[in-house]
Amino acid sequence: MTATGTGMYTPKPGAAPLTRMIAAQAALETKMLLRNGEQLLLTVVIPTLLLVLFSTVDIVDTGAGEAVDFLAPGILALAVMSTAFTGQAIATGFERRYGVLKRLASSPLPRWGLMTAKTLSVLVTEVLQVVLLTVIAFALGWSPHGNPFAVLLLLVLGTAAFSGLGLLMAGTLKAEATLAAANLVFLLLLVGGGVIVPLDKFPAAAQDVLGLLPISALSDGLRDVLRHGAGMPWADLGILGVWAVVGLAAAGKFFRWE
Amino acid sequence: MRSEPVVQVQALVKRYGTKTAVDGLDLVARAGVTAVLGPNGAGKTTTVETCEGYRKPDSGTVRVLGLDPVGQSRELRPRIGVMLQSGGVYSGSRADEMLRHVAKLHAHPLDVGALIERLGLDSCGRTTYRRLSGGQQQRLALAMAVVGRPELVFLDEPTAGLDPQARRATWDLVRDLRADGVSVILTTHYMDEAEQLADDVAIIDGGRVIAQGSPEELCRGGAENTLRFSGRPGLDVGSLLKALPADCSAAELTPGSYRVVGKVDPQLLATVTSWCAQHGVMPEKISVERHTLEDVFLELTGKELRS
Numbered sequence: 001m002t003a004t005g006t007g008m009y010t011p012k013p014g015a016a017p018l019t020r021m022i023a024a025q026a027a028l029e030t031k032m033l034l035r036n037g038e039q040l041l042l043t044v045v046i047p048t049l050l051l052v053l054f055s056t057v058d059i060v061d062t063g064a065g066e067a068v069d070f071l072a073p074g075i076l077a078l079a080v081m082s083t084a085f086t087g088q089a090i091a092t093g094f095e096r097r098y099g100v101l102k103r104l105a106s107s108p109l110p111r112w113g114l115m116t117a118k119t120l121s122v123l124v125t126e127v128l129q130v131v132l133l134t135v136i137a138f139a140l141g142w143s144p145h146g147n148p149f150a151v152l153l154l155l156v157l158g159t160a161a162f163s164g165l166g167l168l169m170a171g172t173l174k175a176e177a178t179l180a181a182a183n184l185v186f187l188l189l190l191v192g193g194g195v196i197v198p199l200d201k202f203p204a205a206a207q208d209v210l211g212l213l214p215i216s217a218l219s220d221g222l223r224d225v226l227r228h229g230a231g232m233p234w235a236d237l238g239i240l241g242v243w244a245v246v247g248l249a250a251a252g253k254f255f256r257w258e
Numbered sequence: 259m260r261s262e263p264v265v266q267v268q269a270l271v272k273r274y275g276t277k278t279a280v281d282g283l284d285l286v287a288r289a290g291v292t293a294v295l296g297p298n299g300a301g302k303t304t305t306v307e308t309c310e311g312y313r314k315p316d317s318g319t320v321r322v323l324g325l326d327p328v329g330q331s332r333e334l335r336p337r338i339g340v341m342l343q344s345g346g347v348y349s350g351s352r353a354d355e356m357l358r359h360v361a362k363l364h365a366h367p368l369d370v371g372a373l374i375e376r377l378g379l380d381s382c383g384r385t386t387y388r389r390l391s392g393g394q395q396q397r398l399a400l401a402m403a404v405v406g407r408p409e410l411v412f413l414d415e416p417t418a419g420l421d422p423q424a425r426r427a428t429w430d431l432v433r434d435l436r437a438d439g440v441s442v443i444l445t446t447h448y449m450d451e452a453e454q455l456a457d458d459v460a461i462i463d464g465g466r467v468i469a470q471g472s473p474e475e476l477c478r479g480g481a482e483n484t485l486r487f488s489g490r491p492g493l494d495v496g497s498l499l500k501a502l503p504a505d506c507s508a509a510e511l512t513p514g515s516y517r518v519v520g521k522v523d524p525q526l527l528a529t530v531t532s533w534c535a536q537h538g539v540m541p542e543k544i545s546v547e548r549h550t551l552e553d554v555f556l557e558l559t560g561k562e563l564r565s
Contacts (some may be wrong), residue, residue: 005434005435005436005437005439006434006437006438006546007438007440008368008372008376008434008438009368009435009438010407010433010438010439010440011407011408011409011438011439011440012365012407013336013337013364013365013366013406013407013408013409014364014366015335015336015363015364015365016362016363016364016365019459020362021362021363024362024363025359025363028348028351028355028359031355032348032350036350045304082290083427093393094349095348097351098345098346098347098348098350099342099344099345099346100346100347102312102342102346103340103345103346104346105311105312105336105340106310106311106312106335106340107336107360107406108335108336108363108364108406109363110332113310148552154341165356165456201549212540242289258312
């Protein structure tokens with residue numbers, strides 16, 4: 001080698017500390033999500049509109065008591081689903097399609113680090129959603145009860161269950177198929193998962209099946225605690241736990257990076 | 259002798275279903291710039307992606323900087339830089355944002371601002387990736403490959419589809435990397451790119467390396483050269499042939515236009531001109547054509563490279 005360079009590119013390789021890599025990745029993922037109009041529609045606009053509309057206009061019979069006391073827990077469950085499932089599935093599906101996952105796989109960030117960052121980004125978004133929706137619900141006259149720890153546990157298990165299902169979809173289907181399917185599932189679960197329509201409006205046979213959906217378990221569990229002041233909603237936590245284990249295991253097994 | 263190999267591939271086989279993409283490929287790349295040259299579908303990308311740790315060999319061994327790209331990926335990844343053939347960037351991110359992000363994943367990254375200026379990416383401004391031009395997207399991918407100050411950079415078709423100016427900017431960067439001691443493995447199906455940049459060229463066809471060497475070695479060793487001249491039509495080619503060394507051929511291609519093919523050296527040129535003098539021929543437009551990699555490739559594979 002005869003030519004002398006500027007020294008600008010002289011090799012000095014090395015990975016950044018893991019925590020710094022994961023924090024940077026989580027920050028970027030969150031930024032991408034908050035910049036995306038469709039994602040904001042899904043995670044912020046729709047839950048907010050539904051909460052305000054159904055609390056103030058008597059469209060669906062939500063049973064005795066204030067409508068907002070029925071709706072707020074359901075909308076919180078919807079917020080978790082919109083971010084952990086629909087939003088994450090669509091974003092990850094397109095990252096896979098456009099080679100982002102592939103490119104990051106050859107960076108110093110390990111794959112589990114990328115997944116950790118994705119989870120952190122989902123959690124940060126959920127905190128923002130919960131704060132916003134809680135403030136709005138209070139303004140609408142919401143009076144929640146119950147054990148905050150039970151609420152937190154439900155939200156975390158719900159996030160795990162929906163993340164597993166979302167990543168399973170993103171890692172196995174084409175990006176366009178994920179986009180269509182994730183939106184369709186969002187709509188179906190919004191209607192049939194006890195979010196704004198009480199499950200007891202459905203025929204008894206359907207109720208038994210619908211009650212096993214992760215969205216039903218989450219909205220029902222949150223409602224038991226926040227509306228009725230119940231203790232630990234073990235049945236709902238159990239359903240969410242099973243979905244989380246099955247979903248995450250399947251995603252771990254079948255996820256394709258490119 | 260140059261230093262230890264940066265990449266060592268032995269008897270690599272990689273199949274996709276029933277299709278064999280790489281079929282017993284051997285490749286040794288040393289410090290400097292190595293071009294992996296071949297037509298589309300020759301197995302270039304599969305070979306490079308196996309070195310990057312994306313694919314597991316069906317058989318054979320791959321060592322990059324002495325490491326197994328799959329089993330020792332964690333040690334290897336910080337030391338290499340990767341430019342994929344396309345994509346690799348969040349569609350909603352800006353060029354500087356993505357580059358700064360990749361820099362954050364490394365311990366001693368380059369100065370991002372200087373790199374952005376060097377590659378002319380400052381003109382991207384606040385435009386998101388999906389709205390950048392093809393050339394800007396390529397340059398960003400290139401910047402992402404070098405920002406972590408790697409020892410070895412893999413560039414998969416780095417100038418495919420670029421305009422001449424952007425192409426030259428990429429070539430300049432590769433030369434700067436080489437001068438600073440960064441090794442580069444690049445795949446290309448552009449002959450001139452390999453000739454311009456590479457210390458070493460490996461020609462791949464049908465999933466194997468069919469020739470390897472410096473561009474000069476390949477042109478000298480693989481192919482014969484051509485001498486052309488013009489004179490009056492109907493010269494006695496048989497007599498010329500007798501004057502030439504045994505392994506040469508001579509022909510009148512069109513009336514008055516002659517071609518001699520063989521090992522063209524000063525002695526041969528003198529033989530031809532003295533034969534002309536003896537026969538009272540004034541040779542005009544004498545030219546000696548050095549064979550290009552393109553000719554070598556054509557000779558070795560019977561295929562045109564640019565497909």
